[in-house]
Amino acid sequence: MKWSKYFIPTQKQAPKEAETISHKLLIRAGLIDKLSAGVYTYLPLGLKVLRKIENIIREEMNKAGAIELLMPALQPSSLWKESERLDKMGKDMIRFIDRHGREMIFGPTHEEVITDIIRRYIKSWKQLPIILYQIQTKFRDEIRPRFAIIRAREFLMKDAYSFDLDEKGLDKSYNLMKETYIKIFKRCGLNFTIREAESGVIGGKFSEEFVAEGECSELEVGHIFKLGLEYSKSMKAYFLDKDNQEKPIYMGCYGIGVSRIVAAIIEGNYDKNGIIWPFSISPFLVDIIPINMTDSGIVNISEKVYNQLKSNNISVIIDDREESAGVKFKDADLCGFPIQIIVGKKIKDKKLEVKKRKDGEIVEIAIDKVLDYINSLVELESVRI
RNA sequence: CGGGGCGUAGCGCAGUCCGGUUGAGCGCGCUUGGUUUGGGACCAAGAGGUCCUCGGUUCAAAUCCGAGCGCCCCGACCA
Numbered sequence: 153m154k155w156s157k158y159f160i161p162t163q164k165q166a167p168k169e170a171e172t173i174s175h176k177l178l179i180r181a182g183l184i185d186k187l188s189a190g191v192y193t194y195l196p197l198g199l200k201v202l203r204k205i206e207n208i209i210r211e212e213m214n215k216a217g218a219i220e221l222l223m224p225a226l227q228p229s230s231l232w233k234e235s236e237r238l239d240k241m242g243k244d245m246i247r248f249i250d251r252h253g254r255e256m257i258f259g260p261t262h263e264e265v266i267t268d269i270i271r272r273y274i275k276s277w278k279q280l281p282i283i284l285y286q287i288q289t290k291f292r293d294e295i296r297p298r299f300a301i302i303r304a305r306e307f308l309m310k311d312a313y314s315f316d317l318d319e320k321g322l323d324k325s326y327n328l329m330k331e332t333y334i335k336i337f338k339r340c341g342l343n344f345t346i347r348e349a350e351s352g353v354i355g356g357k358f359s360e361e362f363v364a365e366g367e368c369s370e371l372e373v374g375h376i377f378k379l380g381l382e383y384s385k386s387m388k389a390y391f392l393d394k395d396n397q398e399k400p401i402y403m404g405c406y407g408i409g410v411s412r413i414v415a416a417i418i419e420g421n422y423d424k425n426g427i428i429w430p431f432s433i434s435p436f437l438v439d440i441i442p443i444n445m446t447d448s449g450i451v452n453i454s455e456k457v458y459n460q461l462k463s464n465n466i467s468v469i470i471d472d473r474e475e476s477a478g479v480k481f482k483d484a485d486l487c488g489f490p491i492q493i494i495v496g497k498k499i500k501d502k503k504l505e506v507k508k509r510k511d512g513e514i515v516e517i518a519i520d521k522v523l524d525y526i527n528s529l530v531e532l533e534s535v536r537i
Numbered sequence: 538c539g540g541g542g543c544g545u546a547g548c549g550c551a552g553u554c555c556g557g558u559u560g561a562g563c564g565c566g567c568u569u570g571g572u573u574u575g576g577g578a579c580c581a582a583g584a585g586g587u588c589c590u591c592g593g594u595u596c597a598a599a600u601c602c603g604a605g606c607g608c609c610c611c612g613a614c615c616a
Binding site: 168303311350353479 | 615
């Protein structure tokens with residue numbers, strides 16, 4: 153990607169409304185833009201980060217045997233009457249009356265919808281167990297949205313639901329999801345703790361939450377629940393067992409705040425100059441910085457390295473703007489790209505500099521050895537995780 | 538929803554107390570030309586505003602009064 157052709161609106165100063173570090177950096181690095189309280193656009197760089205996280209989640213969920221589907225955000229409120237949650241969720245739900253006079257809601261979560269699907273399609277013990285999940289936008293009219301995307305009214309969530317024959321099966325699914333979550337958060341570069349939690353409106357007997365470390369008090373980034381028979385009984389989701397008995401399905405549900413992870417990662421990975429993305433999450437792995445765009449030698453080498461990395465499937469952006477070196481350095485640090493390749497005076501010795509964002513270490517590398525060096529850094533990082 | 542703060546150019550702010558040479562300004566950013574190019578360069582010339590909105594007071598309102606809207610923070614609340 154060429155920086156000059158891309159859209160990265162960085163800012164020197166954060167708006168005064170931003171107080172937490174992730175909020176400030178998300179805006180300064182041009183990742184998000186506020187439309188209304190708790191309602192944000194993901195700008196191109198922010199979207200890339202979101203997609204990286206989504207894909208990590210997908211990979212790990214799929215490995216665990218979970219199956220992706222996509223449910224609608226719009227739901228008839230009648231389903232919520234069945235589960236007796238319409239009043240419990242209360243004003244957190246965004247509701248409206250459609251032109252036919254039916255009350256609809258924007259889904260804050262999807263236990264009702266998934267249970268409705270399961271009760272209509274799952275009839276036999278032979279079809280169980282099964283875990284279904286989706287990555288989808290949720291709507292909650294929060295009492296107080298805050299810290300930008302940490303508590304938003306519209307946010308991206310991965311929600312999974314397990315369906316088992318009995319309690320033992322539920323325990324197994326639950327533990328499988330717990331292990332999967334640990335893998336996901338580790339791959340996202342998050343330090344976190346797991347603790348027993350209140351089940352709240354979601355219900356069930358037992359739940360644990362994953363809390364990311366950081367200065368910001370919120371984050372909770374994941375929450376897993378043993379729902380048991382709560383929904384299957386109220387919504388009549390039964391299966392026919394081997395002994396020809398009709399039995400309720402044991403359920404569990406498992407949420408990850410995908411967009412909240414973005415903020416959580418920043419809260420745990422930054423310095424005074426900006427974001428420090430983990431390799432696995434960064435919108436671009438490498439930022440090539442030609443020190444002077446009027447120096448044809450520098451420009452040529454920069455483009456050569458850019459094309460080389462690109463053709464080797466390394467995610468790379470080249471800062472080809474006609475800006476001073478200082479501006480490019482500052483933006484590179486602010487946006488948090490893990491590796492900066494600085495193309496400057498040293499090209500006369502056929503060398504350039506590779507700087508690691510995390511520790512600031514700069515290594516001079518021969519131009520024709522850059523690809524190998526970048527690959528070795530990636531290798532080291534993957535071993536570390 | 539209770540408490541607190543804020544609303545003036547894209548961002549950060551001054552001006553508001555004490556209404557009138559402040560024909561609404563500053564820094565950054567933006568445009569054009571030139572000089573620059575190793576940590577947010579310099580010179581010159583420019584563009585950009587319903588001073589949140591509506592109403593009131595007044596000869597005169599960014600400034601005073603009233604209502605409303607929006608945003609942020611604390612609390613309660615919350616997958």
